[in-house]
Amino acid sequence: QKEVEQNSGPLSVPEGAIASLNCTYSDRGSQSFFWYRQYSGKSPELIMSIYSNGDKEDGRFTAQLNKASQYVSLLIRDSQPSDSATYLCAVFDNTDKLIFGTGTRLQVFP
């Protein structure tokens, strides 16, 4: 059973802090990794994709990938209350099926 694991949280951070969200995956052959943000009652919205080891930055978001350790993380700098949402990690397995983690709920308090 291919799995994507996330801490369900909630992860609470103060406004302006860095939020660090982590994800591990079981399929060593996975090559494509994604972070989606899901506000309560809404559908998932893609915020980052990453395919190579290392860091990928987009505005306040940085995705980090370490294939040897089978983990991918998302850093949110200068966290804002509007970042409060559930963050879903998703990984393509070697059959091109997108496997989702259960999500980490982030709460940013003023």
Add this chain to the structure above:
Amino acid sequence: SAVISQKPSRDICQRGTSLTIQCQVDSQVTMMFWYRQQPGQSLTLIATANQGSEATYESGFVIDKFPISRPNLTFSTLTVSNMSPEDSSIYLCSVDRRGENIQYFGAGTRLSVL
């Protein structure tokens, strides 16, 4: 990203009835995907719908319960048949618009079965 329209946005249905959910994309796409998100859970793939062929169902999902149509490259439907309260979920369609292996989601259909 793709513009993906899904309807209805929500519905309340009686057990034993069926509901058909529509997903319309603003451009032609090869593959469309249907997911279920049960309350407090993550997304589970129901099936993959390719135009011109039978949908491919994931383990635990069968065509009799979740028939899918894919009449053209911009449209698909998912029917939830003979509903029970356990079918109360959010149903989402997604597409890989440019063949980039990146999925974008519609707004979802929130289904409650009484």
